[in-house]
Amino acid sequence: MYVTRTFELPPSASSSVREELQFLPPSKLTVESVSKTFKTRTGPVQALDKVSLQVGEGEFVCLVGASGCGKSTLLNIIAGLEKPDSGTVTADGLRVLEPGRERLVMFQESALFPWLDVLGNVLFGLKMKPHLSNKDRKQVARYYLELVGLTRFERSNIHELSGGMKQRVALARALAPNPRMLLMDEPFAALDALTREQLYGDLQQIWESRRKTIIFVTHNVREAACLGDRVLLFSPHPGRIREEFLIKLPRQRDINSTALAEYASRIMASLKGFKENNGEVAE
Amino acid sequence: MKRFFLSLLFFAGLLLLWEAVVRMHIWSPVLLPAPIKVVEYLKSAAADGTLWQAIVVTLKRLLLGYAIGLIGGVPLGLLTARWNVLHDTIGTLALGLQTLPSVCWVPLALLWFGQSEAAMLFVVVMGTLWSVVIATDTGVRHVPPIYRRAALTMGSKNLHIWLRVILPAALPFIVSGMKQGWAFAWRSLMAAEIFVTILSGFGLGQLLHYGRELNAMDQVIAIMFVIVLIGLLADKTFFAPVERFLHRRWGTSQEAA
Ligand SMILES: Nc1ncnc2c1ncn2[C@@H]1O[C@H](COP(=O)(O)OP(=O)(O)O)[C@@H](O)[C@H]1O
């Protein structure tokens, strides 16, 4: 289902809609020696140990590591959904203390609201922008639905969509409030390879056209090499960032290209090198 | 359409069977009157107004009590789901009282409120309230936490989350609790009306009671028929459409057509 996308505003768009769809400068993020330990029944689990990282404006950074090495925890802390035991997260010079719509999260399961239809889901975040009229909000929502190629499905119920379509709606919903940063936690992990490939193309295209900072968590090294400007490697127990790869390949990248496969195998080799436990990483 | 005619045929058949049994004179006509007698009673009761009055009196009690039960029950359920202290106290109380057949409230209501409208209302409220509290509490506890997290990142907070995310997410549970509450309230009100005569108004239950006193089987059957009809009507006009909507939205429908 390849759709040709037009990224222009609808001609009927009012000035407030145009303003809402304006490009906001993408975020800059600093994470400074963040640690987090969970208390579990079997004892404390150190999920993150003094993790630091910097993400530049408009950068696409991938976090890769075996499952259980603290990637989701880090992403949740960056989102403000969880508090670190120590260390700080700073976005554009401000401490992150709570979640906010400048940094929207996309989860592995779509987390779409089943009591709303597709349009209602995309509208959810926009409803909290008081300066927009309902008509404006609809226009903005439709713009993003067009961006992900789902205009025809705006009245569909969530359960009627395929897995790939659900994640597209989730992407539109995350984009709609015009965040300056997107945090994506293995958003494509549950999809089949073919659908995933399409979404790699779409996501790169959207990233270029909407200029967001993106932090993308995955356990799939090919996916990381395909999407990231930079790939950060996590080691488990405790979660630490151990290595960094710059991916110097031109966009749009094709997941099946040989140059990309080379990067992927180098990343994989590194990951295997510091595997302490029984982590699973997909190539 | 085909299904409609099929059910029409079924009920016509049932009526014929009834008429046939009457004509075989197995039971005395005092115990089993002919369908036409029942219709005649309904006609006369409708003509002199007793039937409409009884329906209005009963529905007024039912709807008022039910509304109070809902208005109290949903927020109470939200509170018990939100704070464990309330869950362990009020929640446990609700669970206990819900297992009590709601008819059991009638003696207490009579002693507390005397033979008054308040007693009737109390019985209906007790029938509704606890089911709704428990269903709301359970519903909220079944809301996947990821909905809350997603809403938080989109800038939703506190009360907004409760009204726009948690409440709608719990709706399937709440509606089934509302349905159960309705059934309990309806049953307990009928029991109360049969038990006690309240001078402020004769409800359907009282008509049923006097039917028995007078050995007027046509009246008894006719009123039972009306009670069934009201129950069906409530289901078809209110609960069924709501449930259909929920099934369609959530994708939980088993129905083919
Ligand atoms: N809420 C929690 N309670 C207890 N332990 C947790 C919790 N969240 C994560 N953990 C533990 O922290 C570690 C890191 O988890 P997570 O960040 O989800 O890893 P990843 O996303 O890389 O798979 C795991 O060992 C996990 O069991």
Ligand SMILES: [Mg+2]
């Ligand atoms: Mg994870």
